Amino acid sequence: MHANSVGLTPSQQPKPNKNSRVPIIVFSMLIILLLVLGWQMRDEYFITAQNGVGYALGIIGGSMMLLLLIYPLKKRFPQSKLLFFSTRNWFRIHMMLGIVGPLLVLFHCNFSLGSTNSNITLASMILMVSSGLFGRFIYGKIHHGLYGNKIMLQELLHSKILAREQINDSALAVNSISPEQMKIIQHCEHKLQKVNTVFGSLSTSFSLSLTTRFAQRRLKKEIKASSTEIETLNHLFDYLQAVRKIANLAFYERLFSLWHLLHMPIFFMLVITGFVHVYAVHRY
Structure with missing residues (x-):
C-alpha cells in the first residue's frame, strides 16, 4: 500500500x-x-x-x-x-x-x-x-x-495503519522486527483502547508518551548499517509518533469538551x- x-x-x-x-x-x-x-x-x-x-x-x-x-x-x-x-x-x-x-x-x-x-x-x-x-x-x-x-483523529489513524503495514512489509522482507519491538507495538494497540474518559485518556496519553519515547531511543541504538533496516526504523518511528499523537488528541479533545x-x-x-x-x- x-x-x-x-x-x-x-x-x-x-x-x-x-x-x-x-x-x-x-x-x-x-x-x-x-x-x-x-x-x-x-x-x-x-x-x-x-x-x-x-x-x-x-x-x-x-x-x-x-x-x-x-x-x-x-x-x-x-x-x-x-x-x-x-x-x-x-x-x-x-x-x-x-x-x-x-x-x-x-x-x-x-x-x-x-x-x-x-x-x-x-x-x-x-x-x-x-x-x-x-x-x-x-x-x-x-x-x-x-x-x-482541526486535527482529525481519522487522519492520525490512517497514518498509524499505514506505518503498521509498512512495518509488517519490512518484517516479511528481512525479518528485522524483534519480539521486543513487536511487544511494544501490541502494548500500544492495547493502550489506545482505554481512552473512554478524561482520566483514562490522561493515563493513556502519559503512559504512551513515555513508552514510545523510550522505544525510539532504544531503536536508535539498535540500528545497523543495512538500508532496509534504516527504512524499517523510520516506519517504526512513524508508527510510534502516530500512536503518541492519537493518545494526546483523545485526551485534549475530552479535556476541551x-x-x-x-x-x-x-x-x-x-x-x-x-x-x-x-x-x-x-x-x-
Missing part, C-alpha cells in the same frame, strides 16, 4: 507556518509591556475609576467583554448575515477582545482593589481570563495552529457581577 492511498505519515504532515506566529508574539509582548507599566504606575493615580479616562476605560473594557458573545452566536448561526465576518475572523476578534477588554478594566481600576462588589467583579474577570487562556492552550493541541483546521462546559458559566457569572457593579456604582 502506498502513502498516497491512505494518508500522510506523521513526518510528512504539513507544519504550521512560523511566520503566522509573529503577530501573536508581537501582540503578546505588547500586552505584557502594558501590564508591567500599569502595575508600576498604579501608585501615581494618573487614572481614577470614577471619572474621565478611567471611567471611559471601564465602559469600553466591559463592552468588549460583552462582545465576546458574538463568536458563540456566529458558531451557532454560521449563515447569519447580521454577523458579517466569517467564523474564523470572529474567533480572532474573540481572542483579541478577551485580552484587551480585561486589560482596559485593569487600567480602569488602576490595578488596585476597591469595594466588595468591584472586587468580586475583578475576581470573576481574572477567573474568566484564566479559563480563556487555558482553553486557548487546549485549542492549540487539537488544531493546526491558532487559526488552523469539559472546559467548554465550565467556561460559559464563568462568563455569565462575570456578566452578572459586572452589571451588579455598574448598578451599585451609579445607584450609590
Whole structure:
C-alpha cells in the first residue's frame, strides 16, 4: 500500500507556518509591556475609576467583554448575515477582545482593589481570563495552529495503519522486527483502547508518551548499517509518533469538551457581577 492511498505519515504532515506566529508574539509582548507599566504606575493615580479616562476605560473594557458573545452566536448561526465576518475572523476578534477588554478594566481600576462588589467583579474577570487562556492552550493541541483546521483523529489513524503495514512489509522482507519491538507495538494497540474518559485518556496519553519515547531511543541504538533496516526504523518511528499523537488528541479533545462546559458559566457569572457593579456604582 502506498502513502498516497491512505494518508500522510506523521513526518510528512504539513507544519504550521512560523511566520503566522509573529503577530501573536508581537501582540503578546505588547500586552505584557502594558501590564508591567500599569502595575508600576498604579501608585501615581494618573487614572481614577470614577471619572474621565478611567471611567471611559471601564465602559469600553466591559463592552468588549460583552462582545465576546458574538463568536458563540456566529458558531451557532454560521449563515447569519447580521454577523458579517466569517467564523474564523470572529474567533480572532474573540481572542483579541478577551485580552484587551480585561486589560482596559485593569487600567480602569488602576490595578488596585476597591469595594466588595468591584472586587468580586475583578475576581470573576481574572477567573474568566484564566479559563480563556487555558482553553486557548487546549485549542492549540487539537488544531493546526491558532487559526488552523482541526486535527482529525481519522487522519492520525490512517497514518498509524499505514506505518503498521509498512512495518509488517519490512518484517516479511528481512525479518528485522524483534519480539521486543513487536511487544511494544501490541502494548500500544492495547493502550489506545482505554481512552473512554478524561482520566483514562490522561493515563493513556502519559503512559504512551513515555513508552514510545523510550522505544525510539532504544531503536536508535539498535540500528545497523543495512538500508532496509534504516527504512524499517523510520516506519517504526512513524508508527510510534502516530500512536503518541492519537493518545494526546483523545485526551485534549475530552479535556476541551469539559472546559467548554465550565467556561460559559464563568462568563455569565462575570456578566452578572459586572452589571451588579455598574448598578451599585451609579445607584450609590
